[in-house]
Amino acid sequence: MEKFLRSWRQDALNRGQNDSAVYIGDKVLALTNSDADAFWLAQVHFNNNNFTRALALLSRKDLISRSTSCKYLAAHCYIKQNKFEAALNVLGDQNPTHLINAAGHSRRKIQHLNGHSHVTLRNGKTAASRSDRADRNEEREREDANNLRFEAAMCYLRGLCYAKQNAFDRARDCYKDAVRIDIQCFEAFDQLMKNSLMSPAEELEFLESLDFDSVTIPSDPSKSQEAAHFVKMLYTTRLSKYTAPATLADATETLSTHYNLANNPDILLSRAEALYTQCRFAEALELSSSILTSPETGGALIESSVIPGQNLGHSPAVYPLHLACLYETGAVNALFLLSHTLADNAPEEPYTYLAIGVYYLSVAKIAEARRFFSKASLLDPHSAPAWIGFAHTFAAEGEHDQAIAAYSTAARLFQGSHLPQLFLGMQHLALNNMSLAHEYLCAAYAMSSGSPSGSLTTIPSVPSGGLPALGGDPLVLNELGVVLYHQANLEPAADLFRQALLLADSLQCDPGAWVATRANLGHALRRMGHLDEALAQFDECIRVGAGGGATGYSAAIGGVTATSAGVAGYEDRGLIGSLHTSRGLIYLQQGRTLEAVTVLHEAVRVLGVSGGDAAGGAGIAGTILSRALELWSIEGRTKVIGPGTGRQKRDTLPRSRDDPFGSSMTDPIVHGGNTIEDDVEMELDEHAKDLLGAALNKVRPRRTGKRPQRPAASIDLPPQDMEIEEPIGRSNRGESQLPSRRSPTRRVQSRRPDGA
Numbered sequence: 001m002e003k004f005l006r007s008w009r010q011d012a013l014n015r016g017q018n019d020s021a022v023y024i025g026d027k028v029l030a031l032t033n034s035d036a037d038a039f040w041l042a043q044v045h046f047n048n049n050n051f052t053r054a055l056a057l058l059s060r061k062d063l064i065s066r067s068t069s070c071k072y073l074a075a076h077c078y079i080k081q082n083k084f085e086a087a088l089n090v091l092g093d094q095n096p097t098h099l100i101n102a103a104g105h106s107r108r109k110i111q112h113l114n115g116h117s118h119v120t121l122r123n124g125k126t127a128a129s130r131s132d133r134a135d136r137n138e139e140r141e142r143e144d145a146n147n148l149r150f151e152a153a154m155c156y157l158r159g160l161c162y163a164k165q166n167a168f169d170r171a172r173d174c175y176k177d178a179v180r181i182d183i184q185c186f187e188a189f190d191q192l193m194k195n196s197l198m199s200p201a202e203e204l205e206f207l208e209s210l211d212f213d214s215v216t217i218p219s220d221p222s223k224s225q226e227a228a229h230f231v232k233m234l235y236t237t238r239l240s241k242y243t244a245p246a247t248l249a250d251a252t253e254t255l256s257t258h259y260n261l262a263n264n265p266d267i268l269l270s271r272a273e274a275l276y277t278q279c280r281f282a283e284a285l286e287l288s289s290s291i292l293t294s295p296e297t298g299g300a301l302i303e304s305s306v307i308p309g310q311n312l313g314h315s316p317a318v319y320p321l322h323l324a325c326l327y328e329t330g331a332v333n334a335l336f337l338l339s340h341t342l343a344d345n346a347p348e349e350p351y352t353y354l355a356i357g358v359y360y361l362s363v364a365k366i367a368e369a370r371r372f373f374s375k376a377s378l379l380d381p382h383s384a385p386a387w388i389g390f391a392h393t394f395a396a397e398g399e400h401d402q403a404i405a406a407y408s409t410a411a412r413l414f415q416g417s418h419l420p421q422l423f424l425g426m427q428h429l430a431l432n433n434m435s436l437a438h439e440y441l442c443a444a445y446a447m448s449s450g451s452p453s454g455s456l457t458t459i460p461s462v463p464s465g466g467l468p469a470l471g472g473d474p475l476v477l478n479e480l481g482v483v484l485y486h487q488a489n490l491e492p493a494a495d496l497f498r499q500a501l502l503l504a505d506s507l508q509c510d511p512g513a514w515v516a517t518r519a520n521l522g523h524a525l526r527r528m529g530h531l532d533e534a535l536a537q538f539d540e541c542i543r544v545g546a547g548g549g550a551t552g553y554s555a556a557i558g559g560v561t562a563t564s565a566g567v568a569g570y571e572d573r574g575l576i577g578s579l580h581t582s583r584g585l586i587y588l589q590q591g592r593t594l595e596a597v598t599v600l601h602e603a604v605r606v607l608g609v610s611g612g613d614a615a616g617g618a619g620i621a622g623t624i625l626s627r628a629l630e631l632w633s634i635e636g637r638t639k640v641i642g643p644g645t646g647r648q649k650r651d652t653l654p655r656s657r658d659d660p661f662g663s664s665m666t667d668p669i670v671h672g673g674n675t676i677e678d679d680v681e682m683e684l685d686e687h688a689k690d691l692l693g694a695a696l697n698k699v700r701p702r703r704t705g706k707r708p709q710r711p712a713a714s715i716d717l718p719p720q721d722m723e724i725e726e727p728i729g730r731s732n733r734g735e736s737q738l739p740s741r742r743s744p745t746r747r748v749q750s751r752r753p754d755g756a
Contacts, residue, residue, distance in 0.1 A: 002032055009040070018048040035063055039070055051077040064090060068150040075157050084161040095155050095177040099148055152182030159188060163195070163382065168415060172197040176206065183214050183231065193238045194317070195382055196417035199447045200243035200472075203416070207235060230259070237270040241277045242418075242448045242472055245507060248274060265291045269318055276321060277473075279504075279513035285325035291318050319351040320385040323358045335359040350380035357389055366393050384414050391423065400427050418447035422476055425483075434483055441480045448472030474500040474509065478517045485520070490528050497521035515541050519579060526586060535586050541579050577607035581621045584628065593632045600625040 005028045012020035025041040038061055045054035055077050063070035071090060078087035159174030175197070178188035192198060198206060212228040236251040252270055256262035272287035292314055319342075326335050339359045342352040357372035370393035376386035391406030404427050411420035425440035449472030481496035497520050504514045522537035580603035587596035603621040 002028060005031070006037075009044075013044060013047070018044060022048065035061070035067060035070075038063060039067065039073070042070070042073055046073060046077060046080075049080075051080050068147050068154075072150045072154050072157070075154065079157060079160055082164075084164050087157065088161050091154050091158050091161070093158075095158065095174060096151050096181070097177060099151055100177065100180045149182050149185075152178045152185045152188070155181065156185055156188040156191075159191060163191070168197060168413070179210065183210055183212060189235060190238070193240075196240070196384065196414040198416040199418075200240040200416070201449075203239050204243045204247075207232070207239065210235075237267065240416075241270075241274045245274070263294070265294070265315060265318065269315070269321065272321055272325075276325065278507050278509045280508075280510050281325050281328040284321070285329055285331075288318060288322040288325055292322065316349065316351050320354065320383075323351075323355055324385070327358050327362055330362075332359070332362050335362055348379075350376045350383055350386065352376075353379065354383070354386055354389065357386075361389065361393065361396070364396075366396050369393050382413065384410065384417065384419075387413060388419065388423070395423070395427065400431050403427050416447065418444040418473060418476065421447065422473070422479065425479055429479065429483060429486075432486075434487055438480070438483050441476055441483065445472055445476045445480065448476060472503070474504040474507070474514065474517070477503065478514075478520065481517075481520060481524075485524055490524050494521060494524040494528065497524060511544050515545050516575060518544075519575065519582070522579075522582060526582065531586050531590055535583065538579050538583050538586070542576070542583075545576055545579070577603045577621065580606060581624065584621070584624060588624075588628060588631070593628060593635060597625065597628045597632060600628055 005024055009021050009024040009028060012018075012024060021044045022041070025037070025044055029037045029041050038057060042054040042057045045051070045057065055074055058064050058070050058074050064074045065071075075087045075090040078084070078090065155174050155178035159171040159178065162168070162171035162174060172192065175188040175192045178185045179192075192206075193203070210232075212232045213225075215228040215231050216224045217227055233251040233255055236247060237255070239248060241248065248270070252267060252274075255264075255267055261267045268287050268291050272284045272291075275281075275284040275287065323335070323338075326338070335355070336359055339352075339355045342349070342355050346352050353372045353376040357369045357376060360366075360369035360372065370390060373386050373390040373393060376383055377390055380386065387406065387410040391403050391410060394400075394403035394406055404424060407420050407423045407427065410417075411424065414420060421440050421444035425437045425444060428434075428437035428440060477496050477500035481493045481500065484490075484493035484496060497517055500517050501514060501521070504511075504517070518537050519541050522534045522541065525531075525534035525537060580599045584596045584600035584603060587593070587599065600621055604625060607621055
């Protein structure tokens with residue numbers, strides 16, 4: 001009868017019929033009065049969210065003190081009830097570290113017993129006594145291995161309790177011990193990775209220290225080595241994407257090809273995260289969108305019949321990355337649609353409010369964005385994107401003190417992530433606190449590059465000896481270079497900008513994302529007097545910013561189109577106009593006045609139509625342009641005095657010894673009713689028209705027998721004989737940046753180091 005009832009109980013439990021399982025399990029326990037049946041009935045209560053009944057059942061027979069599995073279940077019940085002190089009283093404060101080495105030994109012993117369970121004597125007879133003894137030893141070893149698993153699980157629960165109490169150092173140690181005791185305790189490993197409790201270098205070191213050989217397959221010991229290698233590759237894909245890119249790429253490629261996991265959501269998510277760290281936002285968005293629209297779960301995203309409260313068929317981990325990619329590519333309509341879908345179908349999930357906050361941030365409604373980021377952080381206090389987004393809202397409004405406080409909280413919660421340290425350095429840089437900015441940025445570089453933990457002298461104030469081996473986040477090097485630039489350490493700043501560009505290139509980053517870093521290098525070279533090198537850098541920035549090196553993107557997501565707004569974002573910040581202004585300054589320094597006047601005209605045009613804060617730069621460019629025009633007139637441009645006479649006269653302004661730079665050059669010089677400035681501007685307009693016409697001929701499609709079709713959302717080019725003033729497209733994203741990676745008020749250039 002007991003066997004029949006146990007089978008009935010298990011079938012009901014497998015079908016999710018918890019009430020039937022409780023009813024039958026109670027009858028089994030009444031018949032047998034065994035500890036095993038009591039544990040199973042308590043598990044049924046736990047699965048049915050009846051935590052109080054489960055605790056009462058476990059306490060009734062004093063099972064908590066007599067059974068490791070019952071102790072684990074009781075502590076788990078207390079944690080579900082948010083009674084963390086009670087859970088720690090059950091679990092104890094100390095981790096069983098003496099079991100770390102015993103775990104691998106126990107499993108290898110089981111594997112050895114499985115391979116030698118039968119002993120044959122010389123006369124061909126089987127030693128029954130030895131075989132029975134081996135079976136008993138195997139059973140005992142299996143029981144010990146099962147206890148080891150529960151001990152590891154209890155270490156994981158201790159870590160949860162300490163994390164809820166904000167004792168993150170103790171939580172990290174508990175998680176690490178849990179994985180060391182049981183390599184298959186993935187929950188503990190996942191908590192270490194997703195909460196950034198270790199730096200990227202520490203994560204890699206911890207992974208290499210694990211005993212993956214303890215992974216065994218009892219039914220087929222010969223495949224244990226392959227299983228161990230498989231588990232190690234799975235764990236490798238969960239590491240920080242700033243850690244050993246080659247190792248991560250090899251693990252992902254092997255799992256995708258050899259084990260046919262190319263379309264697995266976790267593998268796709270790992271690849272998307274790697275692309276995101278390379279600033280290849282369009283490609284990362286394509287992968288994250290494929291997860292949300294996959295055949296297995298894609299229908300749940302758009303159908304209205306989804307059960308509310310569910311995860312819409314996807315892992316919650318995909319949403320922060322997907323939202324960040326949508327934000328970076330300027331897909332405001334897709335953000336709006338996704339926010340409404342999540343609000344209708346998952347109103348209690350933290351990522352729903354994260355999505356709404358990102359949408360409001362993308363449309364520059366900062367107060368609303370802050371409110372929803374705060375709600376997301378309340379629902380999940382350990383959500384790094386929610387905390388970073390909350391801090392970004394203060395930075396977007398220029399509230400640097402509040403932003404520093406919020407970033408400091410994020411740095412305390414996520415001790416292994418370099419992003420809060422990076423953003424803190426940016427805020428102090430905006431406040432002109434160079435020493436603090438340098439300190440925070442050095443800490444960020446040490447975390448991201450694998451430098452010794454706690455070392456702030458890896459990159460000295462004047463790094464004459466060079467940088468450590470390339471690694472980490474190129475953005476940190478860019479910000480450090482800006483700090484040194486403002487401290488007048490131009491040579492070290494230029495070295496840092498070069499290192500950032502080299503690192504970005506080695507990581508195969510999108511060139512368009514690092515235009516500002518190259519511009520910073522050009523400014524440093526210009527102030528150092530290396531005019532030709534600086535001009536080459538600015539020319540390369542113009543080429544990449546115009547689309548020569550950037551990768552365009554356009555994809556349909558949920559019926560809307562998301563287009564890359566990276567270059568437009570740079571134009572909104574006045575970077576393109578700044579580049580033209582800088583080129584004009586270099587031309588003036590080189591004595592090439594005509595070229596200077598031409599590019600300064602373009603700078604005024606770009607800055608004037610960009611609007612916002614960037615339009616203020618048009619005044620500076622205009623002032624420099626007027627001076628360039630005066631210099632051109634002083635240099636004595638030739639002018640025809642009368643029609644048909646063929647006589648020419650060179651008009652020059654004398655310079656006195658007291659006025660070597662010609663301060664009287666602003667006085668108009670009249671010839672034939674026109675000022676020299678009027679004639680200069682007329683001649684300049686003709687020259688500029690020729691240059692623009694030549695540039696348009698290069699970018700126009702070559703005309704063949706049939707006119708090419710005009711793409712959607714493009715503007716027909718005017719004929720050659722028409723005056724051209726092309727508008728500069730603006731993104732509707734405002735000044736803000738990625739809510740899980742970059743500061744909203746931080747320009748990628750981070751306070752352009754322009755001496756003009």
